[in-house]
Amino acid sequence: MAKFxxxxxGCTLSVKRHSPxxxxxxxxxxxxxxxxxxxxxxxxxxxxxxxxMFDSSGYNRNLYQSREDSCEGLCYHDNNLLSGSLEAxxxxxxxxxxxxxxxxxxxxxxxxxxxxxHPYELMAxxxxxxxxxxxxxxxxGDKSRLRKIAPKILQLLTEWTETFPYxxxxxxxxxxxxxxxxxxxxxxxxxxxxVQQIIQSLIRKLASLxxxxxxxxxxxxxSTDRLTVLKTKPQAIQRDIITICSDPYMLAQQLTHIELERxxxxxxxxxxxxxVQKDPLDNDKSCYGDRKKTxxxxxxxxxxxxxxxxxxxxxxMPVKKKHRARMIEYFIDVARxxxxxxxxxxxxxxxxxMNMSPVSRLKKTWSKVKTAKFDILEHQMDPSSNFxxxxxxxxxxxxxxxxxHSNREKIVIPFFSLLIKDIYFLNEGxxxxxxxxxxxxxxxxxxxxxxxxxxxxxxxxxxxERDRKILQYLLTVPIFSEDALYLxxxxxxxxxxxxxxxxxxxxRSTLLGRV
Numbered sequence: 001m002a003k004f005x006x007x008x009x010g011c012t013l014s015v016k017r018h019s020p021x022x023x024x025x026x027x028x029x030x031x032x033x034x035x036x037x038x039x040x041x042x043x044x045x046x047x048x049x050x051x052x053m054f055d056s057s058g059y060n061r062n063l064y065q066s067r068e069d070s071c072e073g074l075c076y077h078d079n080n081l082l083s084g085s086l087e088a089x090x091x092x093x094x095x096x097x098x099x100x101x102x103x104x105x106x107x108x109x110x111x112x113x114x115x116x117x118h119p120y121e122l123m124a125x126x127x128x129x130x131x132x133x134x135x136x137x138x139x140x141g142d143k144s145r146l147r148k149i150a151p152k153i154l155q156l157l158t159e160w161t162e163t164f165p166y167x168x169x170x171x172x173x174x175x176x177x178x179x180x181x182x183x184x185x186x187x188x189x190x191x192x193x194x195v196q197q198i199i200q201s202l203i204r205k206l207a208s209l210x211x212x213x214x215x216x217x218x219x220x221x222x223s224t225d226r227l228t229v230l231k232t233k234p235q236a237i238q239r240d241i242i243t244i245c246s247d248p249y250m251l252a253q254q255l256t257h258i259e260l261e262r263x264x265x266x267x268x269x270x271x272x273x274x275x276v277q278k279d280p281l282d283n284d285k286s287c288y289g290d291r292k293k294t295x296x297x298x299x300x301x302x303x304x305x306x307x308x309x310x311x312x313x314x315x316x317m318p319v320k321k322k323h324r325a326r327m328i329e330y331f332i333d334v335a336r337x338x339x340x341x342x343x344x345x346x347x348x349x350x351x352x353x354m355n356m357s358p359v360s361r362l363k364k365t366w367s368k369v370k371t372a373k374f375d376i377l378e379h380q381m382d383p384s385s386n387f388x389x390x391x392x393x394x395x396x397x398x399x400x401x402x403x404x405h406s407n408r409e410k411i412v413i414p415f416f417s418l419l420i421k422d423i424y425f426l427n428e429g430x431x432x433x434x435x436x437x438x439x440x441x442x443x444x445x446x447x448x449x450x451x452x453x454x455x456x457x458x459x460x461x462x463x464x465e466r467d468r469k470i471l472q473y474l475l476t477v478p479i480f481s482e483d484a485l486y487l488x489x490x491x492x493x494x495x496x497x498x499x500x501x502x503x504x505x506x507x508r509s510t511l512l513g514r515v
Contacts, residue, residue: 075438081105083438086116094129095152097145106159108441108448111268115276115432116439119164119269120172126156127180143188150184150191157181158198163455165205166267166293177202212265216299219475241314242330244473252337253464254471255307255346259413262300263458268451270297274420275427300416304349306479311353313480315362316488324492325368328354332374339377342397342411344390351381358482358489365493387418398453407463414457423450487511 073088074081084092093101093109113122134149157177160167167173181195245251274294311331318324331350338347353359354374360366380389397412404410430443480488487507495501 073438080442082442083434083440085437086113086439089113089439089441090122090125091129093156094126094133095149095156096133097148100152100155103159104448106156107163107268107452108444110160110164111272111448111451112439112441112444114269114272119167120170120176123160123167123173123176127176130180131183146184146188150188153180153184154191154194154198161198161202161205164267164269165202166209166269168202169206169209209265212261213295222476239473239477240317240327241310241473241477242327245467245470248330248333249337250467251334251470252341252343252346254467254474255334255338256341256343256411256413256464257462257466257471258303258474259343259345260411260458260460260462262296262303263413266296266300266458268455270294271420271423271451271454272427272447275424297420301420304345304352304416307346307349307474308353308356309479309482309485310474310477311350312356312359312485313488315354315359315365316480316485316492319492321365321368321492324362324365328359328365328369328374332369332371332377335377336373339380339393342401343413344394344397344415345413347377348381348415348417351377356485358485361489361496362493381415387415390415390418398457401457401460407461410460411462412457412460414454419450419454423447426450483507484511 073085074092075083089109090113093106095101110119110122113119117125130149130153134145134153157180161177168177178199181198185192185195241251245254270293274297315324315327315331318327331354335347335350338344338350380393381387382389394412394414401410401412426443426447431440432443434440486503490500490504490507495504
């Protein structure tokens with residue numbers, strides 16, 4: 001993971017948007033989420049969907065709290081929760097008969113608490129507090145009391161399992177969930193169906209995740225180097241991407257399919273777990289490697305790298321200069337279509353591929369390319385001023401998404417490596433704990449605000465029709481390694497200096513067995 005972060009934070013890359021679709025529009029809520037417990041919602045605090053969760057600078061206790069702040073160990077300023085002891089924050093998560101935590105608080109605490117306590121330990125504490133405070137372990141408990149508290153506990157479990165389902169891959173989490181759910185269901189038959197719905201929905205999510213990971217493993221296992229293929233198959237019968245998909249807009253749509261599918265499987269907790277470090281107040285020295293479950297986040301970054309290398313491979317592979325120039329213009333058009341869709345990640349991967357040294361050094365090829373459109377895209381993704389142009393376009397895309405009437409208009413796929421960098425520097429710039437030992441909750445409001453926006457974007461269903469042939473090509477076609485790219489580049493347009501000549505000779509010897 002350390003190597004992954006070093007590579008990610010070391011990269012700087014560089015889209016233009018002049019389409020009217022990104023004009024600023026008034027902010028409105030995007031989703032209308034339904035609960036399993038709608039029949040009880042009238043008596044429960046109403047909480048906003050992800051898109052509207054973090055309008056304010058922090059959690060205002062007067063908005064959703066129905067009990068007086070009697071819990072010691074919490075620090076507020078202007079009614080905003082700024083810090084608290086870990087135990088007080090855990091207690092603040094637990095519902096009572098006359099209190100249910102704000103959804104904003106639930107999301108923020110469940111996201112950030114894993115920096116201080118394992119999710120299974122947190123679940124155990126929550127279960128114990130619910131059981132003790134509401135006397136759920138009494139064989140002849142008060143049925144009227146149970147009917148007041150049960151919907152709130154079940155709602156908390158629903159929020160947890162729906163937003164952080166990957167926590168429950170841990171069998172200890174599942175045991176605690178089933179134990180608490182059983183206590184509620186056994187007390188009153190009317191809640192048994194609700195408990196079953198929670199667990200069945202969770203099992204479906206985890207099964208889908210396992211299937212996705214199996215597919216990724218098969219794709220990775222079948223990947224080969226393009227040079228190996230070229231050695232066994234004449235280039236004359238090799239397919240290129242234009243023969244598979246001649247329409248740039250169609251290719252941009254299929255890239256969007258891949259992006260949204262892979263985004264969808266990234267859990268919000270992965271953003272925190274990617275940067276988890278030893279908490280000085282935690283005596284358990286063996287638990288930290290177990291938390292770094294970021295495989296879906298890493299797989300998504302690997303997809304970005306693959307797409308960049310695929311673009312460079314497709315450009316460097318043709319023997320004729322005019323074919324290489326046509327390929328460059330094709331990818332410029334694909335990049336522009338990605339931009340119009342709101343798929344900034346594929347856009348940046350394409351630009352990155354075209355800016356790789358083996359491609360950018362092909363001066364004779366580039367002289368045949370009409371680069372005006374490419375210049376516009378590069379300007380929009382210019383990294384100067386902390387990617388100011390891109391961030392402006394992203395805000396426009398986000399505003400469009402909030403007022404959209406179709407999934408097509410809702411698509412926002414951010415330049416992912418930059419999103420990770422932003423979260424990394426937010427994490428590094430502020431301490432997790434204050435000098436008095438309190439959890440710095442003000443920091444975690446900001447962290448949750450960034451992650452919640454991502455949560456809204458990743459839930460969009462791709463509106464475009466899938467083309468299996470194109471998707472198969474994008475995901476599985478062999479690509480050149482970096483050395484093979486340089487070799488292909490030198491074979492197309494010869495070395496220009498002694499350094500390039502020496503490298504060319506070395507590559508021909510090592511990769512082709514030629515002198």
